[in-house]
Amino acid sequence: MDNNFNYHEKLLTNEYRLLLAILRDRNEDSIYxxxxxxxxNINWKLFIxxxxxHRVYPLIYLKLRNIDDTIIPPNVKKTLNQEYKxxxxxxLNLSVEMEQVSKLFAENRILLLFLKGPVIANDIYGNISLRxxxxxxxxxxxxxLKRAEELLLNNGYEKEKIPVPFKEWKxxxxxxxxxxxxxxxxxxIHWRLHPPPSKEPTFDDLWERKRISTLTTYPVYFLGKEDLFSYLVSHGARHGWFRLRWLADIDQMIKNGLNIEKVNLLLNKYNYNYMxxxxxxxxxxxxxxxxxxxFKKLTEKKRSKKLATISIKFIINMCEFQYPKGYLFSIKSNPQKFITILLxxxxxxxxxxTLKLPKLLHFLYFPLRPFLWTWRKTRKSP
Structure with a gap:
């Protein structure tokens, strides 16, 4: 694994080396x-x-804001400052809405847990401005779900368009x-942590281990510390870790301290250990x-090393929504792979x-699916 990384590290641009050096620095206020x-030899446009x-401009700005203008051009610091503000x-806007939504749902007896947003930034970094x-x-x-949707629609929200013919989202x-x-x-609105057919804790289990945020006046609930770590690990893996922000979260959570026994139990129970x-x-x-x-045993697993090797190239090349071929399938467990093939x-x-059929003939989509899939792939080919 080290050899693989060393190979890719040689391909890093000066801008990427500087970015990693700043993020690696443990001093909270400045890079020193x-x-x-x-x-x-920094291309500052590329650096920005x-x-x-990687969505790390809050962390980067705070480290660079006091560095002399002879080292960093003033316009670069100005740009980072604008992003930071x-x-x-x-x-702050999300924090206000988070509290209002929490109150709205509670008054209508709907239990909810916040997965991300200001409450997570405050918990991990101690400051909502840092994430x-x-x-x-x-x-x-x-x-x-139905009642929650009605509440949002009645309060000015509009629903995303979803596929209608087969209610695919279900x-x-x-x-x-x-x-x-x-x-x-x-x-x-999530009713699962991850897309099916992933194995994951029930809502009741997560609710039982919930925490209450200190960020707001009205109670806002979010995942327990070990559940949050497990969620961020699997979420990052599913997205190939293409943003360094997600790894910065993992870095900070380890720095803050975790109950490693509980984390290992969760990772093993839900097949997240290789992630x-x-x-x-x-x-x-x-x-x-x-x-x-x-935690060292997790890093020694052959599958973990293989996935990390794939992701390093993915991260360095700044790929987004263009996962390496077979990557998403490779992070699934064997039972999940079987169900995915069936789906x-x-x-x-x-x-x-691809082919419009009247509702009475929708059953024909089952035998026609292989041909329609082949047709789409053929049309996309150059």
Whole structure:
């Protein structure tokens, strides 16, 4: 694994080396001592592009704001400062809405847990300004989905368009998005932590281990510490860790301290242990995260090393929504792979868009699916 990383590290641009050096620095206020060589031959436009892509501009700005203008151009610090302030406004706005939604749901007897957003930033970093978030992610029981949707729609939110012919979201999705056109806020309602057929804790289990945030006046509940770590590990793995922000979360949570026995139990129970190993390897190599001794076994797993090797190239190349071929399938357990293969034979909305059939003939999509799939692939080929 080290050899694989060393190979890819040689391909890093000066801008990427500087970014990693800043994130690796353990001083909270500034990067110290300054290695002036890191700041030479930097394409600052590309550096800002990297910082934006990885959503780490709050952390980067606070480290660079006091460095002399002869080392960092003033316009670069100005740009990072603007991103930093914009994020503060965004997080404050989300915090207000988070508290209002929590109160609205509680008054209507709907239990909810916040998965991400300001409450997570405050818990991990102790400051909502140090992490970015574009929306609010909440988890509820599937039985409450209809009522929760009605509440949001009655309060000005609009629902995302979903496939109609086969109600595909019931089998393949794990959340739905709602957007408020006036507040410019998006809320994702999750009834699962991850897309099916993943194995995961029940809502009742997560609720029993919940924590209450100190960020708001009205009670806001979110995942227990070990559940949050497990969730972020599997979420990052599912997205190939293409943003360093997710690894920064893992780094900070390990720094804050975890009940490693509980984490290992959760990772093993829900088949996330190889994802946990992948996360720890990446955090260690990219951010110099010190791995606790009782976590070392996770990093020694062959599958964890393989997934980490794939992700390193993925991270360095700044790929987004273009996963390496077979990657998403490779992170599934064997039972999940079997179910995924079975689901692939079930008609999808893409089939109905390829060939329009009246509702009475929808049953024909089952035998026609292989031909429709082949047709789409053939049309996409150059």
């Amino acid at each position: 001592p300054i290695n002036s060589e890191l700041f030479t 592009q990297l910082v934006r892509h 914009k994020n503060i406004f965004q997080m 970015t978030s574009k929306d609010l992610d909440i988890l509820i029981s599937l039985t409450d 089998r393949r999705k794990h959340h739905l998005a709602y957007f408020h056109p006036i507040k410019r806020i998006q809320i994702e 946990g190993g992948q996360a720890l390897i990446l955090a260690s190599l990219l951010l110099n995260t010190p791995i606790p001794t009782r 692939s034979f079930y008609p999808s909305s893409a089939d109905s868009e």
